Amino acid sequence: MFVIYKKKYIVWGVAAVLFAVGCFSAVYGIKASSIRADKPVIVIDAGHGGADGGVSGISTGVKESSLNLKFAFLLKAAVENQGYRAVLTRTTEAGLYETAFNTLEETRKSKDMRKRKEIIVASKPACVVSLHMNFFSQSSIRGAQVFYNSENPESKKLAKILQGRVNNLNREYAKRDVTALPGDYYITKAADYPACILECGFLSNPDEERLLLDPEYQEKLIYEAVNGIIIYLNTKSRSPDSADG
Numbered sequence: 001m002f003v004i005y006k007k008k009y010i011v012w013g014v015a016a017v018l019f020a021v022g023c024f025s026a027v028y029g030i031k032a033s034s035i036r037a038d039k040p041v042i043v044i045d046a047g048h049g050g051a052d053g054g055v056s057g058i059s060t061g062v063k064e065s066s067l068n069l070k071f072a073f074l075l076k077a078a079v080e081n082q083g084y085r086a087v088l089t090r091t092t093e094a095g096l097y098e099t100a101f102n103t104l105e106e107t108r109k110s111k112d113m114r115k116r117k118e119i120i121v122a123s124k125p126a127c128v129v130s131l132h133m134n135f136f137s138q139s140s141i142r143g144a145q146v147f148y149n150s151e152n153p154e155s156k157k158l159a160k161i162l163q164g165r166v167n168n169l170n171r172e173y174a175k176r177d178v179t180a181l182p183g184d185y186y187i188t189k190a191a192d193y194p195a196c197i198l199e200c201g202f203l204s205n206p207d208e209e210r211l212l213l214d215p216e217y218q219e220k221l222i223y224e225a226v227n228g229i230i231i232y233l234n235t236k237s238r239s240p241d242s243a244d245g
């Protein structure tokens, strides 16, 4: 008797647990997939980091890698504010490589880039925006500029829209319209997702450097960038061959 009851209890106990697990995963499974469908992911890549500080501000010496990170957090907040999900490739000043001693710069760089690619691929983003600061030998040159991989038509579309938006600021501050250009950059070719590089401005131009460090100007630039992203995503969702993911 005792043994039979025990078996019965075990059978019912197992059945109850399986039922509970089934209900739980059904409810949460549906919830998780609806979030994925409703909220596209934008990968925001803060260029450089760690030993690779990028270029430096001509007046203040500010490191490009720090400013890129600052802009990345601002863009993340703006993108999330619009109901999208944002994934940052880096969230600290460190580069994306192990800090093993004796690491050659070349090895470090390729590990860093490979890690960024892994994050992009794992995120299945609607688009990728890599943030950088520009530098040129002629200090008079200024303005925000977008670069894209010419072999990806979606990247070109994203770049042109983004450039159009940041030109609202270029016209006012740099007194010129800037053209989005094709460029041979790893991050824009790392995966098939629409991707571009936004060079926020020239750290070789003292006036633009000052603006890039000014929270008010930073907000203006992020406003244009996030609008560009939204306009691009809207064109994508309207096109008949738009792929979800």
Ligand SMILES: [Zn+2]
Pocket: 047, 048, 054, 055, 064, 132, 133
């Ligand atoms: Zn850079």
